[in-house]
Amino acid sequence: MEKLTIKDVDLKNKKVIMRVDFNVPIKDGVITDTTRIVEALPTINYAVEQGAIVILLSHLGRPKGEPKPELSLKPVAEKLSELLGKEVKFVPYLYGPEVEKVVNNAKQGDVILLENTRFDKGETKNDPELAKKWADLADLHVNDAFGTAHRAHASNVGIAQYIPSVAGFLMEKEIKFLSKAALNPEKPYAVVLGGAKVSDKIGVITNLLEKADKILIGGAMMFTFLKALGKEVGSSLVEEDKINLARELLKNAEEKGVELILPVDAVCAQKIESGVEKKIFSLDDGIPEGWMGLDIGPESIKLFKEKLSGTKTIAWNGPMGVFEIDDFSTGTKEIAIAIAEETSKGATSVIGGGDSAAAVAKFGMKDKFSHVSTGGGASLEFLEGKELPGISSILNKKKIED
Ligand SMILES: Nc1ncnc2c1ncn2[C@@H]1O[C@H](COP(=O)(O)OP(=O)(O)O)[C@@H](O)[C@H]1O
Ligand SMILES: O=C(OP(=O)(O)O)[C@H](O)COP(=O)(O)O
Numbered sequence: 350m351e352k353l354t355i356k357d358v359d360l361k362n363k364k365v366i367m368r369v370d371f372n373v374p375i376k377d378g379v380i381t382d383t384t385r386i387v388e389a390l391p392t393i394n395y396a397v398e399q400g401a402i403v404i405l406l407s408h409l410g411r412p413k414g415e416p417k418p419e420l421s422l423k424p425v426a427e428k429l430s431e432l433l434g435k436e437v438k439f440v441p442y443l444y445g446p447e448v449e450k451v452v453n454n455a456k457q458g459d460v461i462l463l464e465n466t467r468f469d470k471g472e473t474k475n476d477p478e479l480a481k482k483w484a485d486l487a488d489l490h491v492n493d494a495f496g497t498a499h500r501a502h503a504s505n506v507g508i509a510q511y512i513p514s515v516a517g518f519l520m521e522k523e524i525k526f527l528s529k530a531a532l533n534p535e536k537p538y539a540v541v542l543g544g545a546k547v548s549d550k551i552g553v554i555t556n557l558l559e560k561a562d563k564i565l566i567g568g569a570m571m572f573t574f575l576k577a578l579g580k581e582v583g584s585s586l587v588e589e590d591k592i593n594l595a596r597e598l599l600k601n602a603e604e605k606g607v608e609l610i611l612p613v614d615a616v617c618a619q620k621i622e623s624g625v626e627k628k629i630f631s632l633d634d635g636i637p638e639g640w641m642g643l644d645i646g647p648e649s650i651k652l653f654k655e656k657l658s659g660t661k662t663i664a665w666n667g668p669m670g671v672f673e674i675d676d677f678s679t680g681t682k683e684i685a686i687a688i689a690e691e692t693s694k695g696a697t698s699v700i701g702g703g704d705s706a707a708a709v710a711k712f713g714m715k716d717k718f719s720h721v722s723t724g725g726g727a728s729l730e731f732l733e734g735k736e737l738p739g740i741s742s743i744l745n746k747k748k749i750e751d
């Protein structure tokens with residue numbers, strides 16, 4: 350890899366500010382999937398063993414620059430402490446005297462976690478003053494937050510203006526695998542998209558139309574496309590300002606001979622709750638008012654399985670439905686099974702995303718794919734061929750020789 354990594358630097362007695370992506374799913378204060386924490390352990394452990402003082406930074410959810418108690422990283426500090434088998438000092442601030450006191454009193458091998466970086470408005474604006482406050486705490490920046498690499502924020506990108514930034518082991522592993530997958534995807538190449546971050550992710554399709562042979566769309570993403578085709582979608586999640594883009598993408602796909610495959614039926618309910626009445630509606634006929642699509646239906650599962658059969662590369666981001674509730678998890682599970690089957694027949698598969706990774710972990714299928722990436726938006730943009738700001742900001746190997 351052309352990037353400098355934590356292995357290339359001396360850590361003994363150094364203060365290291367490490368950006369990780371601990372944006373884990375939390376329900377009622379309980380972490381429901383620890384994948385992103387577990388994946389960061391090798392880098393944290395290595396820094397500890399080398400005698401560094403480790404100051405961890407992460408965002409959690411989208412608090413929009415305001416402190417929100419339900420998005421505090423405190424439960425993450427507790428879980429991390431348990432997984433590391435050592436104390437993690439949680440400081441409920443981002444900078445200031447409390448933080449300085451803890452950092453100045455820390456000893457070699459101590460691990461500190463600061464509060465949610467997005468509690469400060471400067472984080473997502475990549476505010477240089479905020480970045481400098483963090484940089485001033487440390488000698489070195491370690492970037493292990495691959496899941497955040499598509500964002501140019503103060504804690505991953507801004508900070509690298511002031512102190513050297515090197516990659517952690519997770520960042521290195523993700524770049525190595527995805528570079529291989531992105532450079533030369535064996536064909537037929539299918540991309541499966543779903544999830545809830547529609548306006549964030551619909552844009553990747555433009556570039557993927559140049560690379561993929563098939564794009565299958567489920568999750569909340571499907572309803573913006575169905576709306577673009579003039580279908581009734583009831584109260585399903587639709588991004589109104591992306592309907593025109595969806596229409597354009599459908600047209601472009603046809604012109605380029607790329608198959609853009611939409612579900613034909615959906616499992617619907619009137620509330621996003623376990624145990625409520627469910628109905629399956631044909632999407633050609635439409636979803637009635639008051640009902641929302643929360644999973645792809647049985648005919649869609651059959652269709653998607655047919656389309657995935659015989660493909661040689663599969664990239665998947667975004668659950669097919671609200672998999673967190675068992676009533677709406679069948680679509681996601683069946684697509685996971687289909688991709689696992691193609692993988693066992695020799696296809697290369699990449700499953701990406703905090704929630705998609707949580708889904709395959711929930712199904713006990715983590716080891717059935719070529720690679721499970723901790724980044725959803727990040728892995729998609731990488732595979733799309735974009736340069737990610739959170740990777741560009743890491744020093745290149747040759748820089749240190751200059
Ligand atoms: N039809 C749907 N309506 C509402 N939410 C959905 C639907 N399908 C999937 N989701 C939600 O999408 C979320 C994950 O989206 P996203 O963050 O984009 O995926 P990832 O983390 O894998 O990149 C899940 O919490 C899931 O419940
Ligand atoms: O969870 C994340 O991305 P993902 O849902 O695409 O996997 C990352 O932590 C980025 O979060 P953001 O999309 O709020 O910037």
Ligand SMILES: [Mg+2]
Pocket residue numbers: 702703704705725
């Ligand atoms: Mg997510």
